[in-house]
Amino acid sequence: MKTLAFAGALMCSLLAATALTPVQAADMTHERALNVSKEPHNWLLHHGNYEGWRFSQLKQINTENVKNLRVAFTVALGGYESGGRYKHGNLQATPIVEDGMMYVTDGWGSVYAIDVSGGKKGLIKWKFDPGTDRAWAGDVACCGVNNRGVALWKDKIISISLDGRMFSLNKATGEMVWERKVADPAIAETLTLAPLVVRDLAIVGSAGGEFGIRGWIDATDLNTGKQAWRTFTIPGAGEPGNETWKDGKERWKHGGASVWETATYDPETDTFYQGIGNAGPDWDPEYRPGDNKWAASVLALSATDGKIKWGYQYTPNDPYDFDEISEHPIINAKVNGEDRKLVVHAARNGFFYALDRTNGSFVAGKQYVDQLTWTPGLDPKTGRPLNYNPNTDVQQYAPGSHGSRAGAPSGRLCPSHYGGKNWEPGAYNPELNLLYIPSIEGCNTIDTVEQKDFVDQGGPIKPRERFAGGGGRPTERLYGSLKALDPATGETKARLKLEYPNYSGALATAGNLVFLGHYDGTFSAYDAKSLQELWSFNMGTGINAPAVTYSVNGKQYVAVLVGSRQALNVWQNAPELKNTATASMLYVFEQQ
Amino acid sequence: MRTGNLGLAAAILAALFATATVPAHAQASLSPEEARALEYGKEIYKIKANCQFCHKWDASGDTGYGGIALSLRKTALTPEQFAEVVKCGRPGTGMPYHDQYAYTDKRCYGVTRAELGKDAPLLGESLQPREIDAVVKYLFAKAVGRGPATYEDCVDFWGQDTRQCEPMKK
Numbered sequence: 001m002k003t004l005a006f007a008g009a010l011m012c013s014l015l016a017a018t019a020l021t022p023v024q025a026a027d028m029t030h031e032r033a034l035n036v037s038k039e040p041h042n043w044l045l046h047h048g049n050y051e052g053w054r055f056s057q058l059k060q061i062n063t064e065n066v067k068n069l070r071v072a073f074t075v076a077l078g079g080y081e082s083g084g085r086y087k088h089g090n091l092q093a094t095p096i097v098e099d100g101m102m103y104v105t106d107g108w109g110s111v112y113a114i115d116v117s118g119g120k121k122g123l124i125k126w127k128f129d130p131g132t133d134r135a136w137a138g139d140v141a142c143c144g145v146n147n148r149g150v151a152l153w154k155d156k157i158i159s160i161s162l163d164g165r166m167f168s169l170n171k172a173t174g175e176m177v178w179e180r181k182v183a184d185p186a187i188a189e190t191l192t193l194a195p196l197v198v199r200d201l202a203i204v205g206s207a208g209g210e211f212g213i214r215g216w217i218d219a220t221d222l223n224t225g226k227q228a229w230r231t232f233t234i235p236g237a238g239e240p241g242n243e244t245w246k247d248g249k250e251r252w253k254h255g256g257a258s259v260w261e262t263a264t265y266d267p268e269t270d271t272f273y274q275g276i277g278n279a280g281p282d283w284d285p286e287y288r289p290g291d292n293k294w295a296a297s298v299l300a301l302s303a304t305d306g307k308i309k310w311g312y313q314y315t316p317n318d319p320y321d322f323d324e325i326s327e328h329p330i331i332n333a334k335v336n337g338e339d340r341k342l343v344v345h346a347a348r349n350g351f352f353y354a355l356d357r358t359n360g361s362f363v364a365g366k367q368y369v370d371q372l373t374w375t376p377g378l379d380p381k382t383g384r385p386l387n388y389n390p391n392t393d394v395q396q397y398a399p400g401s402h403g404s405r406a407g408a409p410s411g412r413l414c415p416s417h418y419g420g421k422n423w424e425p426g427a428y429n430p431e432l433n434l435l436y437i438p439s440i441e442g443c444n445t446i447d448t449v450e451q452k453d454f455v456d457q458g459g460p461i462k463p464r465e466r467f468a469g470g471g472g473r474p475t476e477r478l479y480g481s482l483k484a485l486d487p488a489t490g491e492t493k494a495r496l497k498l499e500y501p502n503y504s505g506a507l508a509t510a511g512n513l514v515f516l517g518h519y520d521g522t523f524s525a526y527d528a529k530s531l532q533e534l535w536s537f538n539m540g541t542g543i544n545a546p547a548v549t550y551s552v553n554g555k556q557y558v559a560v561l562v563g564s565r566q567a568l569n570v571w572q573n574a575p576e577l578k579n580t581a582t583a584s585m586l587y588v589f590e591q592q
Numbered sequence: 593m594r595t596g597n598l599g600l601a602a603a604i605l606a607a608l609f610a611t612a613t614v615p616a617h618a619q620a621s622l623s624p625e626e627a628r629a630l631e632y633g634k635e636i637y638k639i640k641a642n643c644q645f646c647h648k649w650d651a652s653g654d655t656g657y658g659g660i661a662l663s664l665r666k667t668a669l670t671p672e673q674f675a676e677v678v679k680c681g682r683p684g685t686g687m688p689y690h691d692q693y694a695y696t697d698k699r700c701y702g703v704t705r706a707e708l709g710k711d712a713p714l715l716g717e718s719l720q721p722r723e724i725d726a727v728v729k730y731l732f733a734k735a736v737g738r739g740p741a742t743y744e745d746c747v748d749f750w751g752q753d754t755r756q757c758e759p760m761k762k
Binding site: 135139186464 | 638639640642644645648649652655656657658659660661686710714715730750751754755758759
């Protein structure tokens, strides 16, 4: 009796002790989002800040001591189950960290709230599993079972699932407050990107550029869980840009131009900069004569109402699948002695672009990949590919660099259709004024197959059927690189060749470090000026996600999601990785 | 050597493109052992070797991120020839091989990796002979020589816990 009472008392005190160390997080407000630099211990926004820098002011871990970095703790997660056409889910999320709580997602959209405040272990405080219809969503995901993370809003977590839903979750408990069907897998729309929250709006876009969607960007009013606005990325009949679809059969209705990575945002003008994906079908440009706006472009839009302010197209009538969905950092720089407001982009087509973000005019462009064969260069005034012909509707870029219906043999395409830089985000160190571009180097070949029409255009293709007009073919082993660029000119200031193409993304810190994961499981820290490797640790399974850094109780940590068995298109050229098993883990590092 | 390889590839292609005349296999009631074997082959096609990524769940072939994959429903290969392609892949195309020791000796088409050079096929998931046998049996029972897949085929493949087959209901 006595013993039991004692045990009971002990239990109570233990529970009380636990309850006494709650994680107190303030509501996430627009004010905080605009001032993330005042909270360097947190990682509050997907790209670190609205400008898309993925830069942390923390410098406890720096070039001097990074050699002493060691594993602080790891957390096993889930989400690697098969579904649809995929053997497993991937981890691609950027963790969000707020006052000792970390929020991450797995590929199937489960959200994990992990208490990392103790520094010794990560305790999963709650998990929200949206019950994604895996076959339904996974069969219309072109390139993997992916989810790139959550956003904070007031006392809620805003998340999405591959099968097209958005969720508002109670931040303290994980309980769902509402869900909204945003994208419709019945017409091959899926969601994979982390929402961009601006004030009370959550902005996302639809993936599905290989399945005949018509892309859009959509804002949800987070107070009501209802749609605030939707803007199609391919203008409708009568809207400016629609005339760049010249087939006469309304093929723009299935023209792709998907959206699958989070935009950057300039509060000064309430404008967000959204990278837009490839035109569909990917590899049969004769199907869609014309420039195909706004595929392979960047759009500047008003966050308040979604109105397009301007657009800039990188690869008109793109025959390569040069999807330009990746981030568009906002940087102010001196160009020829003049202060300029830039939005910059390391494009999948192999060029770096600097645009004037107030009007979309071309400022500078420069090749950043090692090899580029599809065009001899960019027009110095407009940034258009030099071999772009304004008098033709189907562009003929460099002979052999793309397929055609006539069946002319395809040759080497450099960079390969994977890029250049794919979705994996770069980082910007404002103190050094260097932009870090993790990229995929090398070449492959594109074969074209004449694309048949959709049923609503009199053809046999039904919604959800693949709509790619051909396929890529590996011809050589791809490799990777990390390059440090001057963001005003695109000039490469430092370069490092990597054994593997990069599919994870970069983190830059004020400790003058750049962190990067690799798909053989190596996680590395590089000197931000020389790009010399200063430290590495191998996790034993592929890394497919960008790292973040944060601090709790005055101590800095570096965190990254680990565990993607790479798809066939990755390990087919790296057979030594063939037997790498998948896992689903969070790794957190600390200084020894 | 080059000519020999090209000739070989041409022969394989010719066989694959030949008009399909293989009759549909009657689906008599299966013994528990036969049903188990088909289920085993389906799991290899669906998940382990992930054949469906390129050939599509109904084996009707596709274009896209898996490259250009032929329809297996329309193949004119015999089960033995089909098994050889699974084991050895198709030189000069995106079809991978699934015997991890292929081309280390002359077991596949009488050629080695060195002899094939750039035409050597890609490495797929390693399958044991009994697994190759199972996936071939599955495809010949469910896909080869058949017309377009039906709603019932879809439910058979994906199960009932998904909306995946709803568009085929009509």
